[in-house]
Amino acid sequence: MKQEHPAAVALFVMLFLGSPGAGSAGILPALAPQAGCLRSCQLLLAHDGHTKYSIVLPNSASPTEQFAVEELANYLRKLTGAVFPISPQRAETGKPCIYISSTEVPGLSEPLTGEAYAVVVDGEDVYLNGGRGRAVLYAVYDCLERLGLTWFAPDFDFYSGAAESIPNRPSLLLEVKESGPIVRRPRLDLRKLDVGEAISHTERNLRQLLAWMPKAGFNTLMVPMDYQGRGRAGWDKWREQLTPELQKRDLILEVGGHGYQNFLNARMEGGRLFKEHNEWFGQGADGLCNPAAGQVFCTSNEEAVRFVSNGVIEYLRARKEIQVFDFWPPDVGKWCECRRCLEQGSPAERHARLTNHLHSRMAAACPNVRLECLAYSETLNPPSTPLNPGILLDFCPINQNFEYAIFDERGANNRDYAVTLAEWRRRFGGDIGIYTYYRKYAWKSLPVVIPGYIKRDLQWYLTKRVNAVSIFAEPGDWFAFELNHYVLGRLAWDPEMDLDALLKKYSQVRFGPAAKVGRSILAALEQNLPRFGSLPFTTQTTAEEIAKSYGELADLE
Known part of the structure; x- marks a missing residue:
């Protein structure tokens, strides 16, 4: 009921x-800083709507660094009313500057790499630097949050401007209480927002989502190639508009999802393939090939496997912007029951064999794309066939019991998930991510906010050397789950952060x-x-x- x-x-x-x-007037802790500046300090960046500071951006700056400078100047103007000029070098001797780039900064013993970033004060100068483009963006947003800005959610239309808080501060003070350079590195490498079933997504709100991601610490957008082969939601629908927005922010694009059937199904070529290559399609217990969309093709048929692999490679070669490709079977699909497939073992065994084969093909044809597969439903348990460690694995505890933590044995299914994940970690040397359900369609938009639960989960997952996390990101009920999204982005950087203070x-x-x-x-x-x-x-x-x-x-x- x-x-x-x-x-x-x-x-x-x-x-x-x-x-x-x-x-x-409240200032949020900016992405839970782990260290500090060269010394405890207070810098007056603006006074009565005027500033003596300029922002220095080298001529060699990347497009993302240029965008970071635009963001900084724009938000500083909104905060203070002052115009912070931008120049390729110190505009005037003796005038303080804010330096933005991925170059060396004072006080650091070694160069920044990857997503590591630094916020450093040296005299009156401020350095906002990172190991790559999006890390520079993180540094800029960290500094802005120290100045009083907050971005709790994407600027979706229904918020009417309340998604972010920008105080009016004509006199703006940057206060840094720590000693030593502020250097931050994320604990989880991939921090993903998943378009999922795309029930409420539009080009407009996807742009708004992308604009928010680096502000909240996320770095990967997951988009279905064609969700369940239904033609409703897919990357090609938004590709032209969203690719520049992703690249401007140096964000990772992950495409795919439940989609074996996107590369081989009975409707393709007007039904010709099903008619002429009936043996490619999965058989039921009655020995007949099943044309249903949820039927897994015959993975023991070499010609069918070659056809599917060729289709994946052709798709990726035509879309150079994709950096991670998800190769998942149909959601709760039916696996082929022909004799040869059954001899290959369980669906988990067949999924591993097929994924390994595609990985070897992609290594030569698409070397810049990482392949990801799924531990979910019938493929949840680790197979005896070793999975290539170059493959990404997403572990999906879809029936997690939220009465208890994932590691709490009082929840029987949670205990089983914990044991299975530990076994994956024992057998598999590659990267494992958690496909979380901290926002569930089954909650029917109730405000199920669980920040403490999320923190306990992530702390335990780190003991299993998990290095990625994702969450469904539907704009339609974002309001109800706002806190879960916001907190997950922060905890993915530092699961030990002071959650009560946040x-x-x-x-x-x-x-x-x-x-x-x-x-x-x-x-x-x-x-x-x-x-x-x-x-x-x-x-x-x-x-x-x-x-x-x-x-x-x-x-x-």
């Missing part, structure tokens, strides 16, 4: 919609004068809502518990 929860939702919405821009500042900016009650409501929602809805393997909430939850939220109200 469907349950409605008006008290929780109404109070949640009241607090959010009643406070756009509230509490803008949530306190979040509540101050989001809820303004109602910050204390807002923080209490967030805690109550995390405690009460994860079991609402029809989630498998989760104890259903009783009528008595629902009544108790109403009472607790009403007391806070």
Whole structure:
């Protein structure tokens, strides 16, 4: 029976919609800094709407570094009303500067590499540097957050400007309390937002999503090639418009998803392939080849495997912007039951063999694209066939029980996932990511906010040497899951960060004068809502518990 929860939702919405821009004086900890500047300091960047600072960008700067400078100058103007001029070198002797590039900076013992970035104060000068383009962007956004800006969500239209908070500070002080250069490196290499089923995505809100990603610490956009082969959502639909936006920010593009059928299905070439190469298509128990879209093709048929592999390579060669390709079987698909396929073993064995084969083909034909496969459903368990360590693996605990942490043995299915992941780690030497369900379609847009749960999960996952994480990113119900998205981006950089401090500042900016009650409501929602809805393997909430939850939220109200 469907349950409605008006008290929780109404109070949640009241607090959010009643406070756009509230509490803008609060300064969020910028991506949980791990170190500090050359010394504890205070720099007056602007006074009464004027500045003596200029922003220095070398002529050799990359397009992403140029974009980072534009972002910095634009937001500083919004903060102060002052125009910070941009020049390729110090404009005037004795005048302080903000330097932006991936070059060497004072106080660092070794050059920055990869996504590492630094915020350094030397005298009156400020250095914002990174090991690559998007790392420079991270440094810029870190500095801006220290100055009071916050970006809790993409600037989707329904926020009406409340997705970010930009205080009015004609006199702007950069205060750095730490000693030593601020240098940050992410704990997880790939931090992904997944377009998923793309129920609510448009070109406009995808642009808004991309603009937010580096502000929140994400670096990878996952887009289906053609979700489930249904023609509704796919990379080619947005490719022309989104590719420049991704490249401008030096973000990673990952394309694919559930899609064996995108390269071989019974409808292709007007049905000719099914008619002339019937043996390529998966058989059922009755021995007949099945034309259904969810049927896995005959992976023991060498000609079929060659046809599919050629299709993948042709697709990738025509789309040089793709950096990671997801090669997943149909979602809960039916695997071929012909004698030769059955002799190859379980679906997990066949998936591994097929993925290894494609990986070897791509190494020669598409060397700049990483291949990813899925540990999910029938392919969840590690196969005896060793998976090539150059392949990325996404581990999917789709039926995770949110009553308990993923490592808590009180949740039987959680225990099984924990054991299976540990076995993958023992057998597989490559990179493993977690395809999380911290935003679930099954929650039907209830504000299931679980920041504490997410932190405990990520801390445990790191003990298994996991180095990637993803989350569904539907604009249509982003508002309900805003905190989960925001916190995941931060925790993926530092799972040991002070979450209580982050949530306190979040509540101050989001809820303004109602910050204390807002923080209490967030805690109550995390405690009460994860079991609402029809989630498998989760104890259903009783009528008595629902009544108790109403009472607790009403007391806070």
